[in-house]
Amino acid sequence: MISHFKKSRFTVLSSVLLSLYGSQVYADTWQLDDLISRTAQYQSPYFFYVGKGETWQNIQFNSQFDSHGESTLVVRYDNQMIHRQDLNGKGELSFTLPASTAGFHRLDVMLLQKPSVNGPISNNYCVESTNLYTALTKLTLNYQAQHGILQLNQLPDALFNTQLSRTAPIKALLQFNNQNRLEASMIARLATAWKFNTPVQWQVTESTQQEAPDFVISIQQVEQPLAGAKISLSRNNEIPRLNIEYSSESQLLMAVNALINQNYLQQLNTATATLSEPVAEPAWALIRKFETLADLGISDFALDSSSKNISLVFPPVWEATDVLKGKLAFRAQSGLLQGSTLQVWLNEYLAGSLSLAKLDSNPVERRFDFVGADYPYVNNYNMTLINSQLNNEACLPNAGTALWIDANKSLVNLPHQMKQGVINLSTIFASTPEIAINNPAATSMAITVANVAKTMLLSDQPVPVNITELNANRLKKINILVNTARFNDELQRYSQLLYLPATAGGFIVSVKDGRFWINTDSAAGAQTFTRFWPVIQQSIPNNTAVLFVSAQGQITVLSKNSVNKAKAPVVEQVSTRTLVIVLTIITLIIIALILWRRSRRKVKGTGE
Structure with a gap:
């Protein structure tokens, strides 16, 4: 995860720069994830993004370190080594990065470790000591961002850096x-x-x-x-x-x-x-597929001799009807010893395991199946990948222990059906992205509804949203009302379930006859909706007909749709007594037939 701190004006020489170059300079900080290594060699890639129209000057990498042995830090910037430093004990490190222009940039931070003098020492690089630990914490990039001449093709970066996570x-x-x-x-x-x-x-x-x-x-x-x-x-x-x-x-x-x-x-x-001339419409957003790890937002990654957790979050509107199945695509070196394994765990249950020992040199790209636990059926999974590698005696320090996961070729399959009720609102945008509103304050609510639907189900292209005036005679699939009287009338219907004095600034979402209604009382209620609607999707129960969300984000289900379930066929149980009687009668009939047949043979024999 990458986070970003609020800008502060960088005033030194700013007036000179502005007058000479027409640009503005700001001091900023970009924060990176902590790094912890317990292996002899560990490498972690970091990425940062310089927005279009920007250049970064005086980039300073800062971090605190804690090493239990002798460690060497090697840093590469865009495939060029820029820093090497020995680490021992605790301390702080700082070094400068080259000036960066617009676009993505990569930092590869590598740690090479040796055990402490008091710990066990191995002459074999392949058998690593257990006394290895180095941590880099509070990693930051401090820099001065210079904004040059604005251009329309720099949008939306010209408004705000699209890659920042604040x-x-x-x-x-x-x-x-x-x-x-x-x-x-x-x-x-x-x-x-x-x-x-x-x-x-x-x-x-x-x-x-x-x-x-x-x-x-x-x-x-x-x-x-x-x-x-x-x-x-x-x-x-x-x-x-x-x-x-x-x-x-x-x-x-x-x-x-x-x-x-x-x-x-x-x-x-x-x-x-x-x-002055017409401009062609863009390609509009379409329903996207969820068939690979990449479709779920997972990028390719390296897996060293440790575990990695990733979240697989399918659309909240999906109701799983079976377990998650898939094929994990990876690349691994050959020549590993017996006991080397790759395991996949889903929600803490073993879903698949593959022995990495004695792998053939070809094919380089490999796959193996994994299957989730039988119960319960869910639409989000915590996937844990565990890579246990034992290298052979001839391995070299540069052989590495990494195993690469190919997200684009790793397949996932979650059988599902669509949920019903309020949660189904986002599916409307797949066909008719029309929203009726009665108040300007509802504009932000309409934008939020559209963006939630896009994030959940649609591709990255824009959505052809049409916002119209609410008309009782021509209702749309989605209707948004910002009206205090109407909101209070709706609340009165559920006065036995809600404490009405605490409902101000909340909102109600309901569905009836295939139309969705969003009601709130004011502009403050509209802001409540824009704040909480994106984050409550996973918490909306299936078949919810009416939902209330307070100004603090508390969810209350006011009504649920009745679910018509097929009645199981009635199977009448036969009592033991009846069964005994039936068997007795059948037995007597059989005995009678046998006796009759014998008597008939005897009569025949006498006659002859």
């Missing part, structure tokens, strides 16, 4: 005509086109701004006719701002299509653009 949500301020549902729809399409690692809190203009937003999106319709839609990207008071000006609906559509059609966007290499 505890506090991104605050995005939306400025548009609150009564114009087309503008609301276009903002929703932009929001679903951009993927940020940090959750985004979308705020409409009326929301009280206690803190400055991280970025602003503004859509404005001008009265005088324009020759074309105008798009501009600027930075005011350190806050990035995307502005769209238009005079007709067709101009607004072409502007948004230009921003969400990646092939077109890459051509906009200036901070402003005027569009």
